[in-house]
Amino acid sequence: MAVLHNRISNKELKQQLMEExxxxxxxxxxxxxxxxxxxxxxxxxxxxxxxxxxxxxxxxxxxxxxxxxxxxxxxxxxxxxxxxxxxxxxxxxxxxxxxxxxxxxxxxxxxxRNKIVADGITDDSFDMRNKGRYVNAQQMNELLHDPETIVIDMRNHYEFEVGHFVKALEVPSDTFREQLPMAADMLHGKEDKNIIMYCTGGIRCEKASAYMLHKGFKNVFHLEGGIINYAKQVKQAGLESKFIGKNFVFDDRLGERITDDVIAHCHHCGKPCDTHRNCKNDGCHLLFIQCDDCAEMYDGCCSTACKETLHMPVEKQKEIRKGVDKGQNIFNKSKARLRPRIKDRQEH
Known part of the structure; x- marks a missing residue:
């Protein structure tokens, strides 16, 4: 019978990978x-x-x-x-x-899944085949020189924070399904402007470009292959990178550097830093930005409360986090969730 699911523990698999x-x-x-x-x-x-x-x-x-x-x-x-x-x-x-x-x-x-990108679209007349025009790295740079061009970042706050295109507008939301109508509302009255949508690898901005056309916008473009492909083309063609900083990625790396610019700040001490970490407290795992000095001070945790929990006996930790769903936190760093961490920083 063909193998259709993993049958080895994650710990063993990770160990095997490290030994490859x-x-x-x-x-x-x-x-x-x-x-x-x-x-x-x-x-x-x-x-x-x-x-x-x-x-x-x-x-x-x-x-x-x-x-x-x-x-x-x-x-x-x-x-x-x-x-x-x-x-x-x-x-x-x-x-x-x-x-x-x-x-x-x-x-x-x-x-x-129901959809490869959760978009919240329920309108049966929406058609992904009617999407915006692709632009490559050179075309992206040329359009960015035009002061009338509007650039929309279709990624989450924690992605935008560490790296983005010059002139890019952030859609202030924590989910793609919320961003789509918000982007259309933000640009109301600018239906004839050149609008470029971009994201990490192209999947979100491609759907976003189709959504904007669906909402009556006429000159909609989207970056082919997203930031990942843009960085590759810029390097191959010797172009100036109009994307500055780090490109957040959804794997263990949590980012790949595109330029040397560090545009974010440590959420504890405030000094320039763009290193994302997941809080080491198994009852939290919040995604946040932390410099090496603060990582040492807080033992890789997002707050003194999580640091204290981390040093409790394992059984006590399990008791505290019983019934707590930490899955949402791993890629969740909305501004609202960070307020307690900022307060914690100010008090210490």
């Missing part, structure tokens, strides 16, 4: 296309990718696929050949990480 000698590449890709039977497609993917020792996180839905994976270098061509053998994925652009040690994932997880 072969280099891995971290790759992201997505495509909007109709999948009649997502469960069958999911199992087909798992069976083949497991054999190629692919690790990562893949979401499958009726509307398409969204994937972030790591692949052993010796299996890269076989991996690409398998993907391209699937007709809608033939010649699909693969975004290869620019700042990577290949240790981003240690297990393969493929999940069936």
């Amino acid at each position: 000698k072969e280099k891995r590449a971290t790759i992201s890709f997505y495509n909007y296309f109709h999948i009649a039977d997502p469960k069958h497609f999911r199992d087909y993917l798992y069976t083949n990718l497991y054999q190629l020792k692919v690790f990562g996180r893949i979401y499958v839905a009726h509307e398409g696929i969204n994937a972030q994976v790591s692949v052993p270098e010796s299996n890269f061509e076989a991996f690409k050949a398998f993907l391209y053998s699937i007709e809608p994925l033939n010649n699909l652009r693969l975004n290869i990480a620019v700042d990577d040690d290949g240790k981003s994932f240690w297990v393969l997880k493929i999940k069936v």
Whole structure:
């Protein structure tokens, strides 16, 4: 019987990854296309990718696929050949990480979802086939020189905070489903302006461009392949990077550096810093920015309360966090959630 799920503990798998000698590449890709039977497609993917020792996180839905994976270098061509053998994925652009040690994932997880990007759209007339025009790195830079161009960042606050394009506007929300109507409201009355949407790898801004056209905006563009592909093209063509700072990524790296600019600040001491960490308290795991000095002072925790919990006996810690869902915190760093941490910093 084919293997369809992981059967080894995460601890063992992570250990095996650390002991691997072969280099891995971290790759992201997505495509909007109709999948009649997502469960069958999911199992087909798992069976083949497991054999190629692919690790990562893949979401499958009726509307398409969204994937972030790591692949052993010796299996890269076989991996690409398998993907391209699937007709809608033939010649699909693969975004290869620019700042990577290949240790981003240690297990393969493929999940069936209602959508590959949760958008909150319920209008049946919305059509992803009617989307904005792609722009590459050179075209992006040219459009940015135009003072009439409006650039919209379709990522979350914690992503924007450590890196973004010059002139970019942040949509102040913690979820993509909230950002879509907010972006349309922000730009009301500017339906004829050039509007560029961008995100990490292209999946969110592609849907956002279709949404804006759906709402009556006329000149909508989106950055092909997102920041990841932009950084690659800038490097290859020797262009000036109009993206400054770090590109946040959703794996163990928590970021890949695009330029040397550090535009964020430590949430404890306030000095320049763009290193994201997850609070070491297993009952918290909040994502936040912390410099090395504060990481040592707080033992990698987000507050003195979490630091105190971290040093309690293990059984006491388990008792405290019983019934607490920490899953939301790992990639949640809204301004509202940070207020207690800022207060904690001021009191100490």
